[in-house]
Amino acid sequence: MHWFERRIRQYEHRRWTTDDNRRVMPFDWGLEHIGGDPNAADPAGFVREYSRWAIEHSREWYACAPATDYSLDDEGVLTFTSSIESAWPENNTVHAQFFPAGAKGTSGIVPGGGGSGAIDRHRNGSASGSFEPRRSEGGASPVPTKSAFADATSGRPNGSAHGASRGASSKANGDGAGLRPAVVLLPNWNAKWHGQRGLCEWLQRIGVSVLRLSLPYHDRRMAKGHERADQLVGPNIGLTLQANRQAVQDTRRCLRWLESVGFNRLGILGTSIGSSVGYITLVHDDALRAGGFFHVSTHFADVVSRGMTTTHVWEGLRGHVTVDDLREFWAPISPMPYVERGMGAGKNAFMVYGKYDPTFLPELTEQMLAALRANDAAPRTLELHCGHYSLELAPFSHVAGYRMLTYLRSTLRNGDS
Numbered sequence: 001m002h003w004f005e006r007r008i009r010q011y012e013h014r015r016w017t018t019d020d021n022r023r024v025m026p027f028d029w030g031l032e033h034i035g036g037d038p039n040a041a042d043p044a045g046f047v048r049e050y051s052r053w054a055i056e057h058s059r060e061w062y063a064c065a066p067a068t069d070y071s072l073d074d075e076g077v078l079t080f081t082s083s084i085e086s087a088w089p090e091n092n093t094v095h096a097q098f099f100p101a102g103a104k105g106t107s108g109i110v111p112g113g114g115g116s117g118a119i120d121r122h123r124n125g126s127a128s129g130s131f132e133p134r135r136s137e138g139g140a141s142p143v144p145t146k147s148a149f150a151d152a153t154s155g156r157p158n159g160s161a162h163g164a165s166r167g168a169s170s171k172a173n174g175d176g177a178g179l180r181p182a183v184v185l186l187p188n189w190n191a192k193w194h195g196q197r198g199l200c201e202w203l204q205r206i207g208v209s210v211l212r213l214s215l216p217y218h219d220r221r222m223a224k225g226h227e228r229a230d231q232l233v234g235p236n237i238g239l240t241l242q243a244n245r246q247a248v249q250d251t252r253r254c255l256r257w258l259e260s261v262g263f264n265r266l267g268i269l270g271t272s273i274g275s276s277v278g279y280i281t282l283v284h285d286d287a288l289r290a291g292g293f294f295h296v297s298t299h300f301a302d303v304v305s306r307g308m309t310t311t312h313v314w315e316g317l318r319g320h321v322t323v324d325d326l327r328e329f330w331a332p333i334s335p336m337p338y339v340e341r342g343m344g345a346g347k348n349a350f351m352v353y354g355k356y357d358p359t360f361l362p363e364l365t366e367q368m369l370a371a372l373r374a375n376d377a378a379p380r381t382l383e384l385h386c387g388h389y390s391l392e393l394a395p396f397s398h399v400a401g402y403r404m405l406t407y408l409r410s411t412l413r414n415g416d417s
Contacts, residue, residue: 028235076106094221184266185213188271192219267408301334356387
């Protein structure tokens with residue numbers, strides 16, 4: 001092993017061991033979370049049939065109407081009721097932080113949305129009272145340097161000053177006439193309320209508004225008595241299915257809100273499990289023009305059974321199911337089945353991953369990329385000599401952040417395809 005790889009792996013292990021609140025939760029089929037009878041004689045058979053149906057009818061399974069109770073407060077926190085009612089009331093109210101382009105940090109003012117009057121309108125829904133759908137673990141938070149920001153805002157590869165004066169503050173709604181770009185940002189597993197705030201603020205600076213979603217069972221949505229989002233990734237088969245389905249539907253409701261207040265160039269940006277949720281959303285929602293993903297893998301079961309940060313989850317599963325069984329059970333919440341069905345063809349995506357990642361293993365990433373290419377998808381990719389946690393370190397964070405900002409700027413603000 002090369003000394004550099006050894007150093008990266010040592011860092012990954014050290015970061016992993018800093019969290020001392022991981023618990024091995026008890027195994028459960030969790031049929032009650034997916035419409036089944038918890039006392040069913042053949043729970044494995046029920047989950048297998050349920051998952052097969054969900055894959056074959058994924059557009060229906062992931063479909064949801066816009067919320068009717070969107071509320072954006074003065075601090076820039078958007079709340080609404082989740083489309084899925086879980087067993088934990090605190091999880092059923094969705095929280096998302098709004099970072100409008102041209103500002104710094106969160107705000108209750110939507111650019112071009114009518115100033116303070118827009119806030120009251122958003123609390124009660126749209127002006128017409130209706131929101132019609134459009135027809136048609138811990139990952140790192142890469143943050144670029146100031147010089148990288150200058151390059152990204154200039155739109156020129158060498159960081160020329162040409163165009164830099166047309167920054168986010170003067171053109172908050174995008175470079176092209178009528179373009180209003182925004183992304184929904186999906187953080188990593190167990191991210192805190194302020195996690196990836198730096199990335200949100202860099203996007204603001206290049207003229208892209210951000211709606212940062214708190215994933216199910218995270219921060220303000222965390223179930224009482226829990227310190228981690230054990231329901232989103234855990235040894236409860238049915239609950240994990242429900243929670244990840246909820247994450248996708250919550251994301252789609254965020255997209256509908258962005259459309260309702262005038263954003264018309266939408267993208268998605270996900271890290272780690274946010275990457276999985278984000279990719280599934282990308283292939284199911286035609287409103288999305290671009291998807292940026294930090295860390296890429298195949299099946300939910302592959303990451304859980306082989307990844308370093310999910311060792312405690314696999315410990316609760318291993319005596320009850322095989323990896324092959326789990327891959328089948330959790331297929332609806334995995335990116336790979338949708339890639340194999342050709343749903344990624346023609347989708348604009350940029351994928352960043354680490355060569356020494358002990359959680360989203362490189363061989364799984366390579367399988368995913370090979371499947372994408374074999375099914376008429378052509379994502380842009382960037383491999384860095386880092387791991388999972390170490391993507392947060394310089395120079396990896398600078399390179400990843402700059403490349404992602406440049407990609408999103410060119411795709412959403414400049415109208416490039």
